[in-house]
Structure formats: structure tokens, C-alpha cells
Amino acid sequence: MSSLSSAQLRLQAISGHLNSSSGSPALSALIPAVKLDQNILSVLLDGEDQTWRKWTFDLLKDPLFAFQYDLHRNDAVILNQKRHEKLTAMNVRPKWNEPMLPKHYAIQDALTYYDNALGTMAGAHFVLYSGAIRELGSEELKLKYLPAADSFKVRGCFALTELGHGSNPRGIETEARWDPREKCYILHTPTTTAQKYWIGAALMTAVNAIVWAQLYVPNPETSEYEHYGIHAFVVQLRDPKTFEPLPGITIRDCGTKSGLSAMDNGRIWFDHVKVARDHCLNKYGGVNEQGLYESVFTDKDARFGGQLVNLSEGRVGIANATRNLAKVALTTSIRYSLSRRQFGTRNLGEPEQLIMNYNLHQRRLYPLLATTYAHHFSSLRLLELKKVAKDNPKKTKEFHMASALTKAFHSWHLLDTLQTCREACGGQGMKSSNRIGNMKADVDVMTTYEGDNHVLMITVAKGSIGDYTPKKMPALASLKNTFQVGNVSDSTILSAEWQLAFFEHHVLCASQRLQAALSASRQEQNARGGEIESLDQLLDRHAALSQEFSRALAEHWILKALVEKETSDPNGASLTLVRQMHALWKIENDPYMLRRRYLDVEVQERVSNLVSAVLQRVHENVNALVDAWTVPDHLLGTIAGDWVRANEPDAQ
Amino acid sequence: MSSLSSAQLRLQAISGHLNSSSGSPALSALIPAVKLDQNILSVLLDGEDQTWRKWTFDLLKDPLFAFQYDLHRNDAVILNQKRHEKLTAMNVRPKWNEPMLPKHYAIQDALTYYDNALGTMAGAHFVLYSGAIRELGSEELKLKYLPAADSFKVRGCFALTELGHGSNPRGIETEARWDPREKCYILHTPTTTAQKYWIGAALMTAVNAIVWAQLYVPNPETSEYEHYGIHAFVVQLRDPKTFEPLPGITIRDCGTKSGLSAMDNGRIWFDHVKVARDHCLNKYGGVNEQGLYESVFTDKDARFGGQLVNLSEGRVGIANATRNLAKVALTTSIRYSLSRRQFGTRNLGEPEQLIMNYNLHQRRLYPLLATTYAHHFSSLRLLELKKVAKDNPKKTKEFHMASALTKAFHSWHLLDTLQTCREACGGQGMKSSNRIGNMKADVDVMTTYEGDNHVLMITVAKGSIGDYTPKKMPALASLKNTFQVGNVSDSTILSAEWQLAFFEHHVLCASQRLQAALSASRQEQNARGGEIESLDQLLDRHAALSQEFSRALAEHWILKALVEKETSDPNGASLTLVRQMHALWKIENDPYMLRRRYLDVEVQERVSNLVSAVLQRVHENVNALVDAWTVPDHLLGTIAGDWVRANEPDAQ
Structure with a gap:
């Protein structure tokens, strides 16, 4: 229809309209201006060599992969199957007796941008069915079943x-x-x-x-x-x-x-x-x-635990897919918001304000953008840990805990992101061709399959509480005032070190509180002479504290993965802004952290000011931050491109 | 299939299994035991005379209203239309030139339990199309168009x-x-x-x-x-x-x-x-x-404002429908949780624990149950206000503000409730015959149609800030310590008076903060000699404070409606428990309230203990609280009844 790509049209539409003066000068002084480079970010995210990623995205241009929404469910199943036959014919994964190569990881990762049905069908067949035979079966069974399974014919x-x-x-x-x-x-x-x-x-x-x-x-x-x-x-x-x-x-x-x-x-x-x-x-x-x-x-x-290892592998897949689908939704809604105008003028005919210029709108989308960056690196960390744990049984428990908390937090984050993007796009968020609403319906199940998120988080609390026994821990009283100090500078608050220490402090305090509650209950039950409840029962008796502890562990694990990349990669400084946005937003808004009053009133106020300042800097760099995700146009919602032209009466 | 109703089967299944000892004795001492009566609650909710409510629920037993999920969207539209033709033939609403009678209000209310598509089709036709002609048209236009519109033939x-x-x-x-x-x-x-x-x-x-x-x-x-x-x-x-x-x-x-x-x-x-x-x-x-x-x-x-009054009427309809659909979802998931067992035993064959007995599960569902009660009364309050405002222009603004904040808060609450119920039912929450997942998809649009919720909340902030001008308000400094006192007793914390005062205090503080920020910005802009921004621009510049203020107004308005019923009705004491649950949960978990540290650390801790105690009392009364909603079996998800029998191989 057009000789310009939708990306070019979008750039044309928004060029020069980004309102960088929406924040106040006082705010912008709190944090130095940065100019992020989308290419540097892209390499940090997806590596130098993106050949196979691009190959996969090109493969998904095949008309067979054009999104279809009006299908009866039986037809949807058949289409999903046909798409897998095509992928199988293109050798997107190794044979059962071959190792996963970097190429395959890149392809599998790129495929998760497509939709959750594709991944779920592949996961059920290749990870769970074939995987069980491969991991647990005899050589005879492998030879009998796996070649046919690889071909997707049986x-x-x-x-x-x-x-x-x-x-x-x-x-x-x-x-x-x-x-x-x-x-x-x-x-x-x-x-x-x-x-x-x-x-x-x-x-x-x-x-x-x-x-x-x-x-x-x-x-x-x-x-x-x-x-x-x-x-x-x-x-x-x-x-x-x-x-x-x-x-x-x-x-x-x-x-x-x-x-x-x-x-x-x-x-x-x-x-x-x-x-x-x-x-x-x-x-x-x-x-x-x-x-x-x-x-x-x-x-x-x-x-039984040994037999179910491939369920943990399923969780790794979910953790990975969530962050990529979040990128699809955020790219779609942020680009739309960078070309959609509403309000801001009293006179008919004058251009209205870009909705992305509203602070209110920025506060809805940018913290999610930052957390999606964090989840990118936590899922990479999980993948590494899986490889390490394969050869090192000592790491198995750490891997199981990490796969549980990552799967739970990532899938909840994806649902939050999709709901927010849906609303941020107005009615357009429900239009199937914009993908967001339909993705929401399709990924909902991620919060309960391969383990209900709440149950997984309790598993994490149960499995981790031993790492924080009173012997290994400072007393709560001595912990209490560590962060309640007023003389911390803004630059300290913005630093990775301080933020990570804050999250770790939250883990320690939550663990102390839970430990104290568990032992008080045990003592009380002892004194009453009745049966002492099991750890499961005790954790449920103190459900609020168990939740607080497991959530604290998850927040810390995720931030740590982001900080590790930021501090270890030569170009890691490009992640500083999103790390600040991610961590400070939690410190400002997480009810579990707020309830504990780790910070002086005055410092907590400054955190809020810094959040506003960081939002402004994110806004100034939003094109680079979103474009670095390199989600191709054909996987985005229509409104990410030239949505006006797409709505002409005879446009397809 | 069965001679017992599903409600009887359910009672049979759970009789005697409600574990009231899951909380600790120490907790239960914090708040006296109560035994709520479902009939008293039901009359408080839906009045003495439920004839037309029951008539409507019976009407919805017609096979035409059997839920169908596998339809192509064109067929779904046609079926929706046929259902409306039936309802119209049954005279569910007055003719255009007749007044709404109590009978009609009861029928319209009962119909909202069905689904959002029914209400949306009716709203577009009768409220928006006919309503505009009725409110704004000449007598000739009314006579020409409204009789045909009433018959639903045109x-x-x-x-x-x-x-x-x-x-x-x-x-x-x-x-x-x-x-x-x-x-x-x-x-x-x-x-x-x-x-x-x-x-x-x-x-x-x-x-x-x-x-x-x-x-x-x-x-x-x-x-x-x-x-x-x-x-x-x-x-x-x-x-x-x-x-x-x-x-x-x-x-x-x-x-x-x-x-x-x-x-x-x-x-x-x-x-x-x-x-x-x-x-x-x-x-x-x-x-x-x-x-x-x-x-x-x-x-x-x-x-233009005058012309659009029937949009506010649409908001009243949404506010009303949301609380009834929340009841459908909560009744379904709580009844399922009262008959579904999982975990809690190490030995195969021993009965596992009812999932509703887990504190963790109670913390997910009961606060939503309580807020749904609160929303019941806030939507009734809104309906009254609409009638009052019709004859009293002085009340028009109050009605517009209330319709905006109620619509926004109720629709967000419904989505939260549906998502939580969906996850609390596991995979069953996604099965169409259990209604929850499909309701979620259908009501999603409520957050943006008839006004985007976030935009509506900004309207509320803008429209209300004048009611809290510095002249009318105490200074923030003098407000600050009102609630920061340690010597408040548990029974005070549990009282309606204290809780409502807390919520009002939050409004006053939020207003003061916003006022201070707005005037600081104005002074700064004045000093710079530039143009002073409009109120809209200033409110967006301080988006976080605007949100805090408008949310505080909404929370206060909703709690007030509940407290008014509790304190004015002779049987109002039956609502005390849900009011405590609703208000204390907010005080414990709302990040906006937490951030302001209105309470002493010690009092905040006691609030958490009281929340646990109240949860236990709600659990002891959960059957009465849910049954009082009197959602009929045919409007509930299958799992609310005998879900095992419904899953036999040849059951329909």
C-alpha cells in the first residue's frame, strides 16, 4: 500500500513532537541527561549476532503466520498445527539426540514473540512429551518414539x-x-x-x-x-x-x-x-x-521430584516468553501513544497533545517498560542457571527456586502489562488486530499452568527459609535502622549498589519477621502441648509474612540479574536508567516495602521526586528504549504503525 | 440429571468441613464472634420484596438464555438480539413516555447478573439512542422514533x-x-x-x-x-x-x-x-x-455538557452491573473452593484440605468479597443521587463526580476480582462454562468506554479540588499528626467512625499536598515570568498527587455509602464485618495510604493483626455472606455446583 515502511511513517508523524519540556527543570536537575543508543541497547539485549533472530522473524512473514482471529477453535488448532509443521520443516530445533546450539536458542527466543499458542503447542509436544521420553526413557523407547516425534508427524x-x-x-x-x-x-x-x-x-x-x-x-x-x-x-x-x-x-x-x-x-x-x-x-x-x-x-x-525436572524447563520457557510478549504490547502501545493526540487544546483544529507527553500516561507505561528490561535479564540468568544446574547437582535447588519465582513474577508482570497497555490504547486495545487483548486471553493461563503462581511462591518461601536461619542472620532490631537514615544523597539513592542493598535488606527483614512468627507459633503450640504444625501449615498460618518473604526474594533475584548485566558489561551503563526506573518504582509503590518504612520520611519523599525525574529521562529516550527491542512490524499491533491509513474505508 | 439441586449437593459436600480452627485463638480474641444471617443480609442488599428479581431470574432459565460460547461473532450478535426481543416482549422496561417503576429497577438490576453483552446492547439502544431522543428531541421526533425503538423492531x-x-x-x-x-x-x-x-x-x-x-x-x-x-x-x-x-x-x-x-x-x-x-x-x-x-x-x-447527560446514566449502569458480575465470579470461586481439596496430607487416600481453609486463599478472595459488598451500596447511593440530581441542579455536579469515580473504581474492582477468581480456580477459571474468563474478556471494555477511567479520575480531581481550597482547609502540618497516635484501642480501629475518619483524613491530606504542589508550580511559573499553565496542565504535571487525591475521594465516597447503610438500617450491624474487612484491607495494603504513614508503626502492626482476625470471622460466615447474594445456580459457573458429577464422561 505504501512505499514507506510503517516505522518510517511513524517517525515522520512524531518527528519533533516529543515534548521534552513536560517535566520541570527542577526535576531534570536531579539526574543527568543521557542519550541512549538503540544499537548498543539491542546488543546488550540480544547479542552481536542477530542473524538467526532475523531469520526467524522473516520466516514469520510467511502468510501462514498471518494472525487470524475469527476462527472456530477446531480450525485454530489445525492452523496452529500447520504452522508447527512448517517450523519443523525449517529445522527450528535440533533432533532429539543433538544438542541445542546457540542458533536454536536464538530461534526459539524469536518464536516466543509470535503468540502463546505456538509456544504452548511446542512445549506440550517437544518439552513435555518428547522431553520425558528423552530424560526418563530407555534407549529402545527413544529410538521407537523420538524420531517420529521430531518430525511432528506423530x-x-x-x-x-x-x-x-x-x-x-x-x-x-x-x-x-x-x-x-x-x-x-x-x-x-x-x-x-x-x-x-x-x-x-x-x-x-x-x-x-x-x-x-x-x-x-x-x-x-x-x-x-x-x-x-x-x-x-x-x-x-x-x-x-x-x-x-x-x-x-x-x-x-x-x-x-x-x-x-x-x-x-x-x-x-x-x-x-x-x-x-x-x-x-x-x-x-x-x-x-x-x-x-x-x-x-x-x-x-x-x-517423583527427579522425574518432573522437565516441568521446570517449562517454567524457563514461560519466563522467557513473557518478557517478549510484554515487549510486543509495550512497543505497540507506546508507539501508538507517540502518534495519537488527545486533549491539550481549547481550540478546534489546533493539534492536540500527544498522549505519550502526559505524565499520567508515562507513569502507566514506563515503569512496565523498565521492569520488562529487568525481566529480560532475569530470564537470561535463569537460562544460564539451568545449564549450570544440569552439570552441577548443587545448583539444582537454586535453579528450582529461581524457575518458580521467575515464572510467577514474569507471568504476573505480563498480565499487568497487557491490562495496562489494553487500557492505555482505549478501545483499540481490544481490537484483535492490535494483538493486546487477544494476547491477554491467551497468556492468562501462564499464571496457573506449570504450577499455580501462589503455590510456587509458597514453595519458594519454604525452600529458602533455611538459607536465612537465625544463626546466619543479624537480629531484626539491628537490621531495623540500617536504611532509616536521612543523610543519603540523591546520587546514592540512584546507585545500583544502594538499590540492590535495599532489596536485599527487604529480604533479610522479611525473613527475620517470618522466622520470628514461625518460632513463636512453634513455642505456643509446644506450650499448649498439642501437635506442632508442619512447616506447610505454619507458612500458611503466617500467609502474609510468607508472601512478603517470597516476593522479596523474587524482587531481589530479578534486580540482581539486571544489576549484574549493568555492572559487568562494558556497555552496561546503558541499562542504568531502566534499572533506576525499575527499582525506584518498586521502592515508591510496593506495599510490602512501604509498610516496613525502611526509609526516613524525607528520603521516601526524595524517592518520589527521583521517580518523576527518572520518568522524564525515560521519556526523552523512549524511542531508543523501545526500538532496541527490535520487534518487527509484522508482529506488532496495527496501531503501532500508521493507524490512520490502516483505517481508511477500503484498507485491508 | 439429579434430584438434588446443585446447592443442596454443595452443602452436602461441604457440611462440617469448614475448618474454623485455621486461625489462631489469639487472633480470634481480637474481635468477637458473629453469626451472620443470610436472610437479613439479603434484605439489606436487595430489599424485602424480591418478587421481580426472582421473576427475572426465572425468565433467564429460558433455553434462549443458556450460555453459548462457541459462536461466530455474527451469530453471537444475532443471539443477543433475539434475547432482547424476548425481554422486550416480556415488558422488562417502561415505554418511552412512562416512568421507571420499582419493578423496572429490580428487573434491570437482575438482568445485569447475566452478562455484559446483554447490558451493552440494551444501553446502546435504550439509554443512548432512545435516551438522546427522549432527553433532547422535539415531541414530533419522539413520536416518530420512540415507539418503534421501544418495540426493538427498529x-x-x-x-x-x-x-x-x-x-x-x-x-x-x-x-x-x-x-x-x-x-x-x-x-x-x-x-x-x-x-x-x-x-x-x-x-x-x-x-x-x-x-x-x-x-x-x-x-x-x-x-x-x-x-x-x-x-x-x-x-x-x-x-x-x-x-x-x-x-x-x-x-x-x-x-x-x-x-x-x-x-x-x-x-x-x-x-x-x-x-x-x-x-x-x-x-x-x-x-x-x-x-x-x-x-x-x-x-x-x-x-455540550448538557447534551451528554445520558452518558452519565451509562456510567450508573456500569457501576451497577460491575458489582453483580463480581458476585457471580466470587460466588462461583468461593463455592468451588469450599468443595475443592488440595494438599494438606502426606498420605495418599486421606482427604486433602479444602482450599478455602488456607489463609493464603482467604486473603485472595475475602477482601474482594467485602469490597463487592461496599460497591453494592455505593452503586445504590449513586442511583439515589441520580434521582435527586434530576430535580435539583445543585446536585448535578456531585452526581457527575460520583458517577465518574464510581464507574472507574467499580470497573477496576471487577477486573481485579475476575482475574483473582480466575487464578483462584486454576485452569477451571478459564473454562467458558465457569463464566469467569469469558466475563473478564467481556467487561474489560468497561474501564475505557463511557470515559477512560484514568481520564475520569482526573476529571474528579479537577472538579473536586475547589471543594478543598486552602481557606476551607486546616494546614497540612496541623493535619499531619491527627492519626499518628499510639493510644488507639483495637475496638476504635474496628469502628466505622474511626475508619471513615481515616479515609476522610486521607482525602484532606491528599488535597493539601496537591494544593501545595499546584500553588508552588504557579508561583514558580509566575517568578519565571512565563505563561501560567492551565489547571489541566498543572494536574498532569503533578499526576501522582492528582491520582492520590482522586483515589482518596473515591475510597472515601465508597466507604461512606457502606457506613451509611450500616449505621442507618435497623439491621445494619450485619454489615459491620464486611465494612471492617473492606476498610482495614485498604488501610493495610493501599500504597497511597501506606506511603503517608498516617499511623504509628505499632498501630499499623495492629491493623495487620486485626486484618487476620477479621479474615477469620469472614471465613466463619462465608456461606451466609455469599448465599445472601442469591445468585441463582443457572447464572453461576458449573464448578459452583457439583463439579465432579458435571465432569462425568457422558454428562452434558
């Missing part, structure tokens, strides 16, 4: 969740009983709540499934069934030609959902289905040729 | 918003030029940004439209066109038989949206369309028989 699903058990998979009811005469497992759904639920790809597309069940094996002496905990089995669900369920298997719809329609979720029942002995994923345990149970673990829970 | 739409002007309708570009020779108005869309946008019912169903345009009339002496501001015209868009647009009128789709698919939004262009002189809604101004402009107002803006 789809698989991951059947762990049941109607009655989501967040607590240890309680699943599906049974696998070893039958010594038939020499096979008998897989069975004993109750309505034991039906497999939300199983992605089960409704229409999966031929095979990894099915998780409680294993029972008869004691050879007493013949009584003994319980060995949860194990996984490779089970064929359907005839690969007719797609009819095999005998003994019932599959039903999970029904229409409020998002992620392009994923066909199904429910599955097993009626005494036979599973061959060699189809148990037996890395950690299973029935041997003699019909006896064998395991490398003695503890059932430890075994 | 649909109308309300064409105010344009691509370029939403929140600031004063800037619309559509022109109506008086043609003295033809003796008619010539309606024209001069630019792409002047196209009418988001016009509900324009795409498929509306035959007529109220079109708003800038009026230009030639000066009879100079023949030059003079501008008279915005006026409204009744314009026929389509042939009522073929539904083809009339000559000169172009209609286009607004495209797929992320919610409210059952509303057909369209875009409209006018190419020199002739509109008869008598089709101007001329209550406040228009061209007379002599071809001269005549108006009862001299100021264009005052005239």
Missing part, C-alpha cells in the same frame, strides 16, 4: 493433571497395577476425579501420551499390592490413521476456553488398559524382567 | 466516538453544515480520523443513528460559516428492509475484538448526507425556521 501429549489434582500432582489417582501373569501394567482411571484433564493435544491431535499414574506392584510373597508412587508410561491413545481412540480409552472435550483456543485440551479415561513392561519410563524406577520393583531412589517423593 | 445506535476522538469528544471532526438553499443540514466526514468508530449496532443491526457533529451555520450577512459546537442529529443509516446503507453512507467492520463479540461495532462515513432541519435534537440549540441558529446556552461547552 503428536504426543503429557497426561499428568487430573480433574482432582492440578497443583498437587502427588495426589493423582490414576493407577498402574503390575499384572504378574500378563506381565504388563494395567492402567486404570478409578474415579471421576482421576480423569486426566486439560491434556493439551489430547482432544484432536495426539496419538501417544505420557501417562502418569500411581504404581502398585504385588509383593511376590504375600501377593498384596504395594504402592511405589508415581511413574510415567508411554501409552498409545489412538489409531494413527483413523484417530479413533483405542479400546479402553475414552477421550472427551474440555470445552470452550476463554483463551488459548488454538490448543486442543482433552480429558482421558483408561479402562484397564494394558501397557507393556518396557513402556514404563524407568530411569528412576519400574518393574524389572523378574516382575519385581526396582528403583535408584528409596524415597517416593525424591523419585 | 434498532438505533449512538455515533459520537470517532477514530481520532474518544475520551475527548469535544474534538470530533464530523461536520453538519446548514445549507440555506436546501434548508437542511449537510452531514459530512471530512477526514479518515473523523469516521465514526466503535459504534455499537452499526455494523449489522441499527437502522437509525444519533450522529454527533460540529455544527456550522452561515452568517446571514457575510455568508461565512460560523461554528456553533457539537449537536446531535437523527439520521437513517439503512433501508429497514434490505439493511443496505442509504446513499452517501459507508459502513465498515471494526473487526474481531478480544471481548464483547455479541456487540456489532461498526465504523461510519457520511458523504454530504442531507438531514432535515427537524431532525436536529434541538433542546439546547439548532437552526430555526428562519434558517438562523438559536440556543438557550451562550457557551458551547456548557451546551
